[in-house]
Amino acid sequence: MGKVIVVTSGKGGVGKTTSTANLGTALALLGKSVVVVDADVGLRNLDIVMGLESRIVYTSMDVIEKQCELAKALVRDRRVDGLMLLAASQKNNKDDIQPEQMKAICDKLRTTHDFVLVDSPAGIERGFSNASAGADEAIVVTTPDVSAIRDADRIIGLLQNAQIEPINLVLNRFSAQLVGNGSMMDQADVLDILNIDLIGVVPEDSGVITSTNRGIPLVYEDASPGAQAYMRIARRLTGQRIPIPDLEDKGLFSNIVKWFTRNR
């Protein structure tokens, strides 16, 4: 029986879809069978980030309306074994799907796959409740800025009310340089506010933009720091214990600057 994990954030643009695509691909590269589900009905993006947009014939809406079998709606990613995409309908909107219908799809997918990653839309409305309806676990993606963190906090509260456990945090777009000169919150500050388990820190990586535009998830670029971070998170999701490397700049100068700004 596979796990259903919802990838969510509250705020838009923090990297939910990028994280879903990369973690899904990384898990498949580790030999797991994975389905990534786009729950952003009406504003689908996951297919583009994964480079599968030209191959979508059926969507989750067609499955719900019984236009096709679930297995037939899954698009196989040919670059790696065991990776499938279930796309969202682009012509409907979020209210056309009921949470129970999404839960039924997730329950069916978990019988045939190790991991079902659901890419949640931004917001706390119907799209979010649809995406989290069938989830056992959650990954909350946030960037180290106050507005993303407040929204993540809100989402964590809603996930806890829905008894989704565990809730793991991915800290995205982390810049050691900006933390070093005191203009970005560090890992400890973020965890102090959100108070959930950190599953990974993804450094700011301009490679994400190119990879999104080309439709090739970053994890295929072995040398990229972002790819390595996503691979580590995927290993942790499979139960391996891998320490989170300290991405903060440990240069003497920045430490002195930090010491002064902290004690001001």
Place this chain on the structure above:
Amino acid sequence: MANPIVTLRAYRDGLHLIIKPRLSIAEVEEAIQQEIARMNRPLVGTSVQIVLKSPVLEEEEISLLRSKLQEDYDLTVRGIDVVDDESVSPPIAAAPTTHAISQTTDVRAPRNSELSRIIPHTIRSGQTEEFPQGSLIIYGDVNSGSEVKAGGDIVVLGTLRGNAYAGMNGRLSAVIIAMDFAPLQLQIGNYTSRSPASQESRGYPEIARIGAEDVIIVEKFVKF
């Protein structure tokens, strides 16, 4: 202060109406009217402690004053103290930074009669905890975008980053205590305060209460 006959001051157990001696009841009434008119906030529903300096007003003058305060200003008289001229303690803002509330006075009485509720977790953005019957104790943080409201005190055994509203039934002696104090807005009774933007944690517990100048003061919390 501005009014020599009657002074209305906030102490930690609530409002005190301090009346100078050797005056006629008519003078006192007029002074009370001026003093209350001077306040820029309504006092409706709150209670006051009358502090008289000797020689005291006649017994019937006091009962007249009590009914007048109730009828004209909707102020409940909590009790009457008679003090010597010198023994009037300074109001909160002028007091030293440690305010140990004496156990022997009845200052704690209203607090003791209240209920308390423990919230055993962090309160996250968008969540609200409300307890008009008494005080709230939070085992965790109160995060930005959340709200805690209590009839009595609010004690946060973590970081206060959201909005806190103590004394929501009008008890002005209510306090807000947090291990780390970085709130967006504070409210005690009908007094509000907004923290300066980008308030950094000071690394020690702090307490907010109403000071003498009708403002919420925040200072280092030492002990109750």
